[in-house]
Amino acid sequence: MATAAENIPSQFEVLDSSLESEMTLSMGPQHPSTHGVLRLDLKLDGELVINVIPDIGYLHTGMENLFEYKKYQQGIVITDRMDYLNPLGNNLAYVMAAEKLLDLEIPERAQVIRVLMCELQRIASHMVWLGTHCLDIGAMSVFFYCFRQREKILNLIEAASGGRMTPSYFRIGGLMMDLPAGFENRCNQFLADFPEAMDTFDTLVTGNTIWMSRTKGIGIIERDEAINWGLTGPCLRGSGVELDLRRHNPYCGYETYDFDIPVEHDGDVWARFKVRMRECLESYKIVRQALDRLKPGPIKADAPKIVLPDRDDMRKHMDSLIHHFLIVAEGFNVPEGEVYHAIEASKGELGVYMKSNGGPKPERVHFRGPSFVNLAALPVMSEGEMVADVVAIIGSLDIVLGEIDR
């Protein structure tokens, strides 16, 4: 099939002809520092990077197409596989978009548990980022300490939902099930050790001279340019823009929690590193507050035609049994309309555009993945840096290819 782009000159042609010593190096898709299956076409002059052309799509699985063939409640499972380091965030964005279309009122306890689990997941996601970022730059041991913390969080998520990496814990209208007995104690045990673990990371990397010289002044992106490139999350806050959707477009009652938005102004790898490190402690604060707010109450919205009934109800009430059968067999109809709902995922703005034509399956679901947009800005950050710095910049963007390729 002929493309419209054939007649348009490539934007890199001028650069190609101006340098004789230029070399092209293909990095990836199997390179460990590309965090998955990202391929980079590096145009090099010696060790200096003239241009980077990211090549994505190696992990494309057609998820957005799959949504159109699945019922609304079946789509939750697909979202787990997108940003696989932050599956609960994906679940939340998806179910909240559907709830917006259905105008559902979510009970207080379910909201608190959603906040609690999402913040735990954010810490887990940042732990993977820190471990792999350090590994890329050459600090091996941090990785093990980070994954020890992450393992504790994954155990908590497993206790609540039954799955470690693919929880599918949030459902349209509430939660899959309530927290298990003793969850608060286990969570408190994790929280008791966590600040100390953050101190360990600070000792290992933050004050390290080698770390600073590898990250300071590398991969700078200015404030206005960051907005123009659509950066969100820690990458944008590292460039001096105070934007956090939890504060500025609040959802799940985030406006009632007390937390700070870490902002750095340098826009380099070091700034993004500092923002994420401080964010872990802010998430820790939110988890503590959410635990204090856990009061007994319903965890599902009062909408019997949309939310699956409890097993106990099904044994006693005929209508619950009928509703269960109908929801599982036929799904539920969602009123015609379209919404765009964005949440602050661990990597930035995770937006879900959902369009319904009135049936049990969506007409279109589009995920605006933060990694996808953040990665697009890689060329402008890497220009003029060394090859080894490109690795540091990729680490500081915190990309997940599952979300980029979808």
Add this chain to the structure above:
Amino acid sequence: MTEKLHGYVENLKTKNAAWVESVVESHGEVTVFVPRESILDICRFLTAEHGFDMLADLCGVDRGPEEEPRFEVNYHLFSTIHYSRLRLKVLLSDDDPHVPTLTRLWKTANWHERETYDLFGIIFDGHPDLRRILLPSDFDGHALRKDYPLRGYEPYSLN
């Protein structure tokens, strides 16, 4: 919240009455249907006058081959100053799926437009590098169109 958004839409109308075809409000979101040839001017105006400085998302929708107009392109604008969102929508017909690019205004539009071209076959006129992004360059057809078969045109093989 939406009163403010309706104010922006009113300003758009005063600036140029042809810019606003219709306005729909639902679920607390405001959608403005705009003519495709002035999408760049409208975005420039909203960026300069009303602080919509970020293109949060751009996505295509296929309503189905029998619908007319068949395609929608949604622009989700966001402001890092007053934190509100506005959706612009352009409708395109099947035989002429062309829309001007926004890459001159927002660099982030580059990859979004490439993705929309890849999956829907919508052509963004003036785009500097309109290649496929998610699917391989020799892929046949546009995978998110409603008339594209779920398993593709070719029978599946392991080669």
